[in-house]
Amino acid sequence: MTETLAGRPPAEIASPPHPQRVAIIDLDAISENVATLRAVARSGELMTVVKADGYAHGLVPVAQAALAGGATRLGTAVLEEAFALRDAGVTAPVFSWLASPGTDYAAAIRQDIELAAYGTDQLAEIVRGAEAAGTPAVVHLKADTGMWRGGAAPTDWPELVAAARRAETDGLVRVVGLWSHLACADEPGHPSLTAQLSVFEEAAEIARAAGLRPTLRHIANSAATLALPESHFDMVRPGIATYGINPIPVEHRAGMPRLRPAMTLAGAIVQTKRAPAGSGVSYGHTEVLQQETTLAVVPLGYADGVFRSASGTGQVQVGGGRYRVTGRVCMDQFIIDVGDDPVTAGDRVILFGPGDDGEPTADDWADAAGTIPYEVLTRIAARVPRVYRGSGT
Template sequence: MSADRNESRGHGLAPLRTATVDLDAFRRNVRTLAELVSPAETMIAVKADAYGHGMVPIARAALEAGASSLAVLDIPAALALRAAGVTAPLFAWLHGPSSDFAAAAAADVDLGVSALWQLEAIVAARGGSRPRVHLKVDTGLSRNGATVEQWPGLVRRALQAHRAGEVVLHAAWSHLADASPEDDEVALGRFHAALEVAAGEGADFPLLHLAASSAGMRMPAARFGLVRFGIAAYGISPFDDATGADLGLVPVMTVQGAVSSVKRVPAGTGVSYGFAYRTEGETTLALVPLGYADGVPRVAGPSASMSIHGKRHRIAGRVAMDQVVLDVGEADVRVGDIVTMFGPGEKGEPTAEEWAAWAKTIGDEIVARVGPRVQRTYRDDRP
């Protein structure tokens, strides 16, 4: 190659690696989903730093788009949102023996309760507050949630605490396995059975919630009073048979890097660790500072590609911790050129859903695993 192709195009001081989060696309997705499930309310899950998108800006955008509440995973995340000024209802449900229930009660955080020990710990730590609790029954996912045998005792104790003014018995809830429509119908039946048991104990829940993204979109009977939308709000399909675009959703995150080295090599050149890839002919290799520490799945390397100037180029050799090499052939690629790992797919770039297929995983994992050194920037057309 000529020497000048090894020079920068003058892209300035663009970061080596960025994740651009389109808040306008996110708001559109939230509005689309909220309209679909209305009159049920919409809760948006912002766990795992909002699936890697950035919890605080995503939380604010969700509420601006009409979400009535937010789901975090644990109490520390809820407290971080309160510290950021978020006043909307927050729901946290995964707890350990050291969870700070006193801080949660003081911050008015709704708490999921799966076992008697959690309820007793909340009552003991509540101080002068009366936290709202959501009792969870296990309908078949086999994670947290009271078993059929534990459920009546949990309901009775919660009713006792409610009548004593120690908690507010606000909701009953569960989580579907999304194994198959038939399995989810069985789980829905178990949920109804649990509600009948609770009613027999005298419980009258103001709120019921069961569906997340998948059931929220395709199982109207599971919507009840609220749907907890997770990955769908980020523009990624929860289904194997439809893309986000098929569902009227727009992917929110675009991950890019800047070419940091370009070199011309002869046929038979080994590339990256182990020389799992050797060039078939004379070609150009471009080094991109995105690796598995940034969220590029190592297992996807043999199938995956990234795009430069709207054209896809295959990954040459194994994905390293900090970088990948692209075989760009005869393309005019220079240092500083922008490489897109994934985005909405509107300019020929791969999508997170394609990366999920290459890695034999789900889109949730692709976006959530984008590493912390990838600089998040936010696109927002609102005044």
């Protein structure tokens, strides 16, 4: 007989009723969100942004679900993400836009990864990569239209466009895209929106006058896809909305389609105990109990992505009840005060999910931590197992 712990046979070792920590990813929600965004967009194409490991949902599963939902292209921040997609067998067009000097552009060009050029120096490196690869680089030229992050400033744009046209004439690049970023797309009516779109249109006209004929002008992120149709041009580029988060303030969402959050972060209570009034809870005793109560330990902490800044404010769901984080969030765990409710070790605890059954959402945790839901999602650590549901098709 095969024996295991303490000499007991396998049949006598009970499986835990719920995982200690888990991020459940609904792939069908991702596909449905992409289909919804594709229906909203006035443009012909939709690039799903899958950077940061698919906003911590899983790079390859998200990419596959997005393509199944109607995405025509995929976007990554760094080349490592683009290479990972190719290694996984993804053949759809992939655009990668953030690279430092000395990047091995030849490797990217050989794998048919589309590249961003922010200025003439970077374009020159891409051209050398194309010469080494023996095939033209596919390039999107980035115009800085007023965010003052990446891209060519208006004074430098004509020089970048002229250099790109020379490289295209030499057969070393194909300029397929012109693009930019909006600074305040999640603030409907902000004056910068009109100003940036005007600069972008001027940049496109300068490129056209120089002889470039890109087919993809793109500036719309999730917020602009949902709320600024005049920004859709040839392609939209949603990120956070893919994962079910609407970045537009609630008071401006009238008439917008509903998106479904794709991630549920959950775990299991590992211990409960009665604590008397006057007990200090967790590190620093930042909270002292006013009355006798039951405390429950949740086995997720800031090493898993739970915000320490949500100490005393974040809420979770156990059974049908909502309970507040009591005391400081620790590295691997935190405590909730469940009063006299019948909560026991092994019970499922939900930190956030779609909100269908009254559980907190990523937006709720963002409010509690004083941040944005983007950070709530992307902070979920690799040590939290991902479990995928649905086919994403």
